[in-house]
Structures are given as C-alpha cells and as structure tokens.
Amino acid sequence: MIRKYPANRHCPYVRPVCNKTAEEMTIKNLCLAFLFLSTYQICLGQAENFKSYYVPAVGGTQLAVDVFFPENYDGQKLPVLFEFTRYWRSREDAQTGEPKPSLRSNDKLFLDNGYILAKVDARGTGASYGVRTGEYTPTEVKDAYYVVDWMVNQKWSDGNVGAYGGSYSGTTAELLCATGHKAVKAVVPGWSDFNVYESPIRPYGMLATGFISQWSQFVNWLDQNSTENLGSSIRRVNEDIPIEGIQEHAHNPIVLELATQAKYRDSKFGDFKFEELDPLFWKNEISESQVPMLVLTSWMDAGTAEGTLLRLEHFPNPQKVILMPNSHGGGHHTSPFQVSDQLVPPVPSAKEQLQLQLDFFDFYLKGKRSGIEDWPTIRYYNFGEETFKESDTWPPKGQQRVQYFLGSNGILRTSVHDEATGVDEYQVNFAVSTGTNNRWSTQMGKPILNLDNRNAADSLMLTYTTEPLREDLQITGTPYITLHLSSTHKEGAIFVYLEDVDQNGRSRYITEGGLLLEHRKLSTNDMYDGIPYHSFNEADASPMPVDQIQEISMKLWPTSVLVKKGHSIRIAISGADKDTFDRVPAEGTPTLSIYRNKLNVSFIDLPVIPK
Structure with missing residues (x-):
C-alpha cells in the first residue's frame, strides 16, 4: 500500500x-x-x-x-x-x-x-x-x-x-x-x-x-x-x-x-x-x-x-x-x-x-x-x-600558453629578467587566509564571500604584478607556476593566488594553487598533458633540503576570466591559509627564498585565448 x-x-x-x-x-x-x-x-x-x-x-x-x-x-x-x-x-x-x-x-x-x-x-x-x-x-x-x-x-x-x-x-x-x-x-x-x-x-x-x-x-x-x-x-x-x-x-x-x-x-x-x-x-x-x-x-x-x-x-x-x-x-x-x-x-x-x-x-x-x-x-x-x-571542445580552440616572469621590485614581466642573482625572501606569515567562505568551505554548503578585495591579504604575502594591460587578456584553462625556491625548513607549503587588479588597485581573487613541499617531485600522467602533475604517493614524498634551491612546478585550479585593458595580473605567494589548512611546519617559521634570475627562472604560465 x-x-x-x-x-x-x-x-x-x-x-x-x-x-x-x-x-x-x-x-x-x-x-x-x-x-x-x-x-x-x-x-x-x-x-x-x-x-x-x-x-x-x-x-x-x-x-x-x-x-x-x-x-x-x-x-x-x-x-x-x-x-x-x-x-x-x-x-x-x-x-x-x-x-x-x-x-x-x-x-x-x-x-x-x-x-x-x-x-x-x-x-x-x-x-x-x-x-x-x-x-x-x-x-x-x-x-x-x-x-x-x-x-x-x-x-x-x-x-x-x-x-x-x-x-x-x-x-x-x-x-x-x-x-x-x-x-x-x-x-x-x-x-x-x-x-x-x-x-x-x-x-x-x-x-x-x-x-x-x-x-x-x-x-x-x-x-x-x-x-x-x-x-x-x-x-x-x-x-x-x-x-x-x-x-x-x-x-x-x-x-x-x-x-x-x-x-x-x-x-x-x-x-x-x-x-x-x-x-x-x-x-x-x-x-x-x-x-x-x-x-x-x-x-x-x-x-x-x-x-x-x-x-x-x-x-x-x-x-x-x-x-x-x-x-x-x-x-x-x-x-x-x-x-x-x-x-x-x-x-x-x-x-x-x-x-x-x-x-x-x-x-x-x-x-x-x-x-x-x-x-x-x-x-x-x-x-x-x-x-x-x-x-564544443576543451580546451577551447585557439588556446595558447603565455608566460609572465617574476622580476625585481614585485614586477611580473613578459620577458626573463637579465639579473644573475635576483632573489626575494619571504618569511611565512601564518595569519594569511582566504577566509571562512572560500572554495573549500563551500563544500559544507556555505556561500563564497569577500574575495573581491584582497589588498589586505596581499600585504601579508609576496606579490608580483604586471603593468596595466594594453589590451584585454582572455585566460581560459589551467594555469601553472614554476618557482625556484629554497627554504630554511625541511617542512613547508606554498600557496599561489592569481588575481585581477583594477585601475584603482583593488585586487580580486581569480584562482589558486598550492603544494605541500614534500610532494614537489613531478610525475607523469597522460590526463595532465603539459601541466605539472604530482602523484602524492608515499614513495615520491621527501623533505625539503634546507637552504637548497629546488624547482617547484604546480598547477592552479582551472578558471576562465577576462582581464580587461588597464587592469593588471597579480600573483600572491604565501606559505599558509590558516582557516583552511593546518600550519606547516607545526613549529617554527620558515623563510622562503624565491629566485627570479636568468639562471633560476620563476614564472607563471597562463592559458590564453587570443581575440
């Protein structure tokens, strides 16, 4: 019945x-x-x-x-x-x-x-x-x-x-x-x-x-x-x-x-x-x-x-x-x-x-x-x-890859820096956060809020920003970043945020990526053609060698955004997101050295759709 x-x-x-x-x-x-x-x-x-x-x-x-x-x-x-x-x-x-x-x-x-x-x-x-x-x-x-x-x-x-x-x-x-x-x-x-x-x-x-x-x-x-x-x-x-x-x-x-x-x-x-x-x-x-x-x-x-x-x-x-x-x-x-x-x-x-x-x-x-x-x-x-x-295809037809290189004075450049020794030091600030209404907390049904003005958060991070764009830039696909870095600690993490900065200097979150540094070893996977891939398997994990330069390549989550003429592209680098992830390391405060010279090139690679 x-x-x-x-x-x-x-x-x-x-x-x-x-x-x-x-x-x-x-x-x-x-x-x-x-x-x-x-x-x-x-x-x-x-x-x-x-x-x-x-x-x-x-x-x-x-x-x-x-x-x-x-x-x-x-x-x-x-x-x-x-x-x-x-x-x-x-x-x-x-x-x-x-x-x-x-x-x-x-x-x-x-x-x-x-x-x-x-x-x-x-x-x-x-x-x-x-x-x-x-x-x-x-x-x-x-x-x-x-x-x-x-x-x-x-x-x-x-x-x-x-x-x-x-x-x-x-x-x-x-x-x-x-x-x-x-x-x-x-x-x-x-x-x-x-x-x-x-x-x-x-x-x-x-x-x-x-x-x-x-x-x-x-x-x-x-x-x-x-x-x-x-x-x-x-x-x-x-x-x-x-x-x-x-x-x-x-x-x-x-x-x-x-x-x-x-x-x-x-x-x-x-x-x-x-x-x-x-x-x-x-x-x-x-x-x-x-x-x-x-x-x-x-x-x-x-x-x-x-x-x-x-x-x-x-x-x-x-x-x-x-x-x-x-x-x-x-x-x-x-x-x-x-x-x-x-x-x-x-x-x-x-x-x-x-x-x-x-x-x-x-x-x-x-x-x-x-x-x-x-x-x-x-x-x-x-x-x-x-x-x-x-x-009807993914990636969309015509997608190209465009690189921006980390340069001196916090500039994101379109060409490799000609310095031989350029490096920036960043002491990890464990107060950095994307807040409690972010892409991870929404998994509990929460809305995503307060990512429209990241200037206060940016001030706690290491940032690199382009000059204002001379024309619109269409980013569609999976960005990735390659950093040459060293750390004062064998344990640590890296977070990278891609942002849009308008004519008034207001920065908006676009997407992010990150990596527990013990997983820095690259692996191969046919599904990640041309994009850095990490297995996250135990055999591939190892502590960071202290004060030794390592090449760290990692993806950011895919996105699609039109960065308008007159706006700038920014990447913001941190070692923490306190409201989402545990502190790494549990004790101590690492200093990260980001190398940005012609011998150790650091850059972000963006998927771009030409006009």
Whole structure:
C-alpha cells in the first residue's frame, strides 16, 4: 500500500533554505542546510506518495529504499530516477515518528513530469544496515548495481533508469555508470568529486582541516542518528519496527581520523586506498558504459571544475557540461566581480538548473526532443566579462600558453629578467587566509564571500604584478607556476593566488594553487598533458633540503576570466591559509627564498585565448 501524507501548503520548485549570513551559521546550521544543498531545496508540506523497502545488496546487507510515485499514480510503468545518498533518504520527527517532508524542488519537478523516484541510504547510513569502511568504496559501487537490478524488475519500472544528485549523491550518480548495468541510460553528476584525495580531502597534499573536521562531525551525527544535533531522526522503513541498522553504524569509523592518518594518495582510507575511492579509479568502466552525462559544476567549488574538465577531455561518454560561477550545490553566485559580503542569486537560476536536468532526462529516458541535441558540449562562465561562453571542445580552440616572469621590485614581466642573482625572501606569515567562505568551505554548503578585495591579504604575502594591460587578456584553462625556491625548513607549503587588479588597485581573487613541499617531485600522467602533475604517493614524498634551491612546478585550479585593458595580473605567494589548512611546519617559521634570475627562472604560465 502506498503511504500518502497530505500537503498543507503549496511548494514552488525553488525555496530558499536560510536567510542567515554565513557568519551567523553554527555548525548545526551548516549541517542542516547541507542536508538539502541549495538548488535541491526541501519542499515543505509537499504530498508524498511512497513505499519503503529493504533491498539486499552485496553480502545480503539490507539497504533502505524509498520509492516515490507521481501524484495520482495509477500503476503505469515509468522510468525511474535514482539517488544513492550518504545523507539520509528521508526523515521523521524524533518524538512522534511523523514523517517529515523529504521531497526537494528537483524531486517535485521530476515527479510532476512522469518519473518515479528511488532514494537509497548507502550501506552503513540512514536506515540501511552495514558498517562503512570508507567513502565511495568499491563495495558501495557494487551495492548500487543490486538496487538498480531490483528496481527494473518491479512492476512500476519501464526498465529505464537515470541517476542524479548533488555533492555525495552527485558522485554516486557517476559511479553508477561503473556498474555496467544496462538499464542505466543517463546520469546527472552535480558538484561531484572526481579525485577525492586532491579535492576535497587533501588539496595540495595537505589536510583541508577547515572542511573535513566539520564534514566528519556532520556525518558522525547522521550515523549516530543524533536527533539533538540534527533536529529529526532517520525515517524508518517500517514505522512499527525500530531502526536496528543504527546499532551497526556505531562501528563506522570517524572520517577525520581516517583522513588524518591517510597522508598519501596510496594510503589506506579505511579498508581501501584513497586512489580507489573516486570516479577516476573507475575510468575504464565508466568509459565502457558510454552512459551520457549532464555535468553541473562550478569554477569555485573546491577542485570539482578540474575533475569536470578532465572527464570531458578523457572519458568518451557523451557529455554536456554547465560550468557555473556558483557555490557548491549551485545556490549562490561566487564571482568576485559580482559578490562582496552579501549573497547574490546563482547563475543560471535554481529553476533554470532544474529545467536543464529535466530536459536531459526527457531526451535520454523518454526519447523526447527536448532541445539538448542542440546544446554545445560545454557552457562555461567567464569571470570579468560576467557571461557564459560556449565550446564544443576543451580546451577551447585557439588556446595558447603565455608566460609572465617574476622580476625585481614585485614586477611580473613578459620577458626573463637579465639579473644573475635576483632573489626575494619571504618569511611565512601564518595569519594569511582566504577566509571562512572560500572554495573549500563551500563544500559544507556555505556561500563564497569577500574575495573581491584582497589588498589586505596581499600585504601579508609576496606579490608580483604586471603593468596595466594594453589590451584585454582572455585566460581560459589551467594555469601553472614554476618557482625556484629554497627554504630554511625541511617542512613547508606554498600557496599561489592569481588575481585581477583594477585601475584603482583593488585586487580580486581569480584562482589558486598550492603544494605541500614534500610532494614537489613531478610525475607523469597522460590526463595532465603539459601541466605539472604530482602523484602524492608515499614513495615520491621527501623533505625539503634546507637552504637548497629546488624547482617547484604546480598547477592552479582551472578558471576562465577576462582581464580587461588597464587592469593588471597579480600573483600572491604565501606559505599558509590558516582557516583552511593546518600550519606547516607545526613549529617554527620558515623563510622562503624565491629566485627570479636568468639562471633560476620563476614564472607563471597562463592559458590564453587570443581575440
């Protein structure tokens, strides 16, 4: 029997989750907001027609599944859209057991347009049984195959399955392709992880403590069904039977402890190595599936844009990419040319983002001509110009590489400096920060703010700035930097920020890169053609030799920005980002020497699209 709970008020497709500023949010507020990431807002009071099931997966582990049906569903076979989540498929009141609304704006849109939805608690989470042995594990990938196989054999399924989601469930949507199940016809990975070691857990080889400590606390509360902190309880599959699976969840590892111990990409993170816990590990299987993808992502969302572009270049699956200027989940604008300390609506709007997904599924699961056949391969936002551009290739046609060289007096030059001994010394200032609303903290659902004026931060760093440009410069792609440097300490880190400086001297953040210096050894990887690549494997790590010049080459996260005539390009160099990463070294204050002469050339290499 289908359970139905009446709606008590109208629910539009888009509803704001919170009107607090980021500074006012406690970790509890963040966690509650994170349960329903921006674009996918909860629809309070929406009628829910659903059945709950336990479905056996790998080893017989029972997974909790809610199947939602359109209003006035009369038994016809329909395509099924699947969300495999780590963040509870449904909730209920902890005291009364009254189901709390769990449909979100995208769910409502899909149901209203003739889809059945299946929401699944991953093993070791929610009302599912089992113990977690890591995140995105191979076991979890195989579990998804069992659930899809069960779905397509139900009387309400027409045999066509799509997967969707944002953040964790965006990644599991892509990983569903790796199962090879023939019923999977299309997926929408939203703001998904691609290389989990580098984004979001250990960017640059450093633990992203600011993010991972909060996320670890959040998922621990979920796993323990902490009603005090979350304000609700996981919804039971059978309302008359307690959730026995939660007793097993008590044995789930603490993610922060795993992440702290797993220093290298080939380290164990639970029962599996880091390198086994992301779509990159499943490249061959995903490629062989040929499942079409609509990829939604944002330039400023951790390193998700890099994963999106690597996938587009190196996975042969049919793909459409929307690369936005938005926060994690697509909820807020992030452009430093638009955003200061106040929230700005996203581009595209939340409603437009949802419609893109519906059009995509309609084409691949229902055979409707929804217009996606005419979409370009990639639409990407261009900062500075503040508009979208289109391309059917990546990188865009005509891309060239242009180098700017570090020179004396903080000048960034177009030619190599002719000095024989030029060097700048910088004592690391551990007060440097990109703030608490940056590309890493947005992974917890926070907006990105206050990157529109970096002058105060720049004063704490070593900076190099070009003369005002004589014409516009279009940067699109992955920058990288090569520095010849020495350090007074064997442990340390380097951070590099690319900035736009306007005619008034105001600097705006464009993108960043970094490296824990023990990972300076370069490796080869066909996916990083011409871009410095670091394996982050234990065997390739070594301490810095004290006071000896080392060549450090590293990528910055990809971007697209129009630096206008009269503006300048700046790079700012530091050894810390205090609100995001741990202090390196834990004790002592290194002095970094940056060499910028004809014998030891230091430069930034920019991907440029000529007019």
